[in-house]
Amino acid sequence: MAGPFCGVLLIAGAFLNRHGSDFNRALRFCLVGVFVFFFISTLKVEFHKHWTSIMMMPLVLLAHEYIADHERMRRWMKRIAVATLVLIVPLRIYLMYDFLPKSWTEGWDVLHNWDTWAEEVNELSNGLPIMFNNHYERASRYAYLTGDIVHCYNTFDYRETQHDLLPLEEQLQGKTVFQINRYRDTVNYKDYYTQIGKGIHYRVVENFRSFRKVAVELIDEEQVNDLKKGNVMVTLRLINHYDYAVNFSDAGERRVVLNAHYLKGLQPVGIQELKELSGEIAPGESREVSVLLQQPQLGEGKHHLRFSIQVEGIEPPINSKKYELEMD
Numbered sequence: 246m247a248g249p250f251c252g253v254l255l256i257a258g259a260f261l262n263r264h265g266s267d268f269n270r271a272l273r274f275c276l277v278g279v280f281v282f283f284f285i286s287t288l289k290v291e292f293h294k295h296w297t298s299i300m301m302m303p304l305v306l307l308a309h310e311y312i313a314d315h316e317r318m319r320r321w322m323k324r325i326a327v328a329t330l331v332l333i334v335p336l337r338i339y340l341m342y343d344f345l346p347k348s349w350t351e352g353w354d355v356l357h358n359w360d361t362w363a364e365e366v367n368e369l370s371n372g373l374p375i376m377f378n379n380h381y382e383r384a385s386r387y388a389y390l391t392g393d394i395v396h397c398y399n400t401f402d403y404r405e406t407q408h409d410l411l412p413l414e415e416q417l418q419g420k421t422v423f424q425i426n427r428y429r430d431t432v433n434y435k436d437y438y439t440q441i442g443k444g445i446h447y448r449v450v451e452n453f454r455s456f457r458k459v460a461v462e463l464i465d466e467e468q469v470n471d472l473k474k475g476n477v478m479v480t481l482r483l484i485n486h487y488d489y490a491v492n493f494s495d496a497g498e499r500r501v502v503l504n505a506h507y508l509k510g511l512q513p514v515g516i517q518e519l520k521e522l523s524g525e526i527a528p529g530e531s532r533e534v535s536v537l538l539q540q541p542q543l544g545e546g547k548h549h550l551r552f553s554i555q556v557e558g559i560e561p562p563i564n565s566k567k568y569e570l571e572m573d
Contacts, residue, residue, distance in 0.1 A: 246298050249333070250325045254318060258308035269310075272303040279303075290404065362439045363390035369437060369447065370423035374416075376453075378560060380427040381406040398424070398455070400560045401506045401553045402513050409563075414457050415487065419495070422453040454496045454556045458486040459526065461503070461552040461565040464533070469550055469568045477538045481552065485526040492525040499557035503534070507541045508549045508567065515541045522554065543572045 247255050259276060262269065279300035286292055312318045339345065343357040366375065366387060375395045377384040384397040396413035397406055426434050426446040434446040462482045463469065471477045481503070485491050493501040501522045507515035519536040526532055541548075550568040553561035 246294055247301070247304060248329065250329050251322065254312065254322050254325065255304055255308040258311040258318065259304050260307075262307045262311040264310060269307065272307050276300050276303040276307065358441045359386060360390055362441055362443055363387050365437075365439045366425070366445060367391060367393075369445065373421055373423040373449065375423045375425065376417060378424065378426045379403040380425070381408055383425070383427075384408065398457075398560070399563055401504075401551050401563050402508060402511050403563070404511070405563060409457070414455055417453050418455070420453055422450045424448050424450050424453075450559065452497055453559070454499070454501075455559065455562055456491055456493070456501070456554040456556070457562040457564065459491060459554055459564060460484045460486055461554065463552075463565070463568060466568060469570050472538060472540055472550075472570060473573055475540050477540075478535060479538055480533055480535050482531050482533050483522075483526060483554075484531040485528055488528050490525050490527045493522045494524075496556045502555050502557070503536065504553045504555055504561055505536075505538060506551045506553060506561070507543060507570070508551060509543075509546075514543060514548065517541075519552075541570075541572075543570075545572055547571055 246252070259273075262273075279297055283292065283297055286296075312322055340356060343350075363386075375387065375393070377387075377395065377397050379397070379400055381397040381399075384395050387393070388395055394413065396417060397408035398414070399405060399409060424434075424447065426448075429436065429444065429446050434448045437445045437447065439445060460483070462484065464480045464482055468477050468479050483503075503519045503522055505517045505519055506513060517539055519538075520534060524532075548570045550570050551563070552565040554564050555561035
């Protein structure tokens, strides 16, 4: 992110800068903190390089101060800057404008002509509101290219994104929705291949319903450890975080079920249907339900337990945090 050539000197200059002002000390804390925080993040979650771009200002300020005071480093910076102009600028221009022959880029160009992809998705949806499964990048790309705001529906085996913070799911309730799946599913979704070779796996869902913002909490978390010994009766609290009452019968003839999912990392390794839900929960109110967790047949090691409230025919969303489960 700092640049493949100049970045080496920038990082070196920033860390060699020992000027002791409080401002510089604060900049160093920001710089080191960003690197350390995101390094640790790589051990737990999928990581994107551009997240570290927030450290660019501390990096430039500290590095400039040091390089300006050292003539030898200034000379090297000028030489490398010339090399950057010669080698990097044409590549950056290519990011903006596809000037290479198609025969050169066939099979690897993932940068260009996404506007045609967005047009094809829009035409295929026939004007229906669009929802992507577990693909905030494609949802954001489509929104950027078309100006339409679309929702990213995150399932129990994925992770939460900014779409879970926005009131997008509420706007889809009861509507006919054009749903695009991230992965190919020949049973429930149809396939369509765009001009740029990107497959779209889609279906139309009538009367879309989701209870994503009904949180499921395990009242006594320590009971999870008892699953190593056998079946466990637990009490779950269902909390309505919508600003309106939720009625599980709104799903029509489709069942609404409370599930327990077992995960190894983000890989599903077991599921148990716990209870069919009915009735209504007022906004801000909660309901407690007792369910029997059956001992899962899992291998040794660390696993996670997560709960979902699933509308029949629609993928189960994230309704709880992950509870750690160590199996012997």
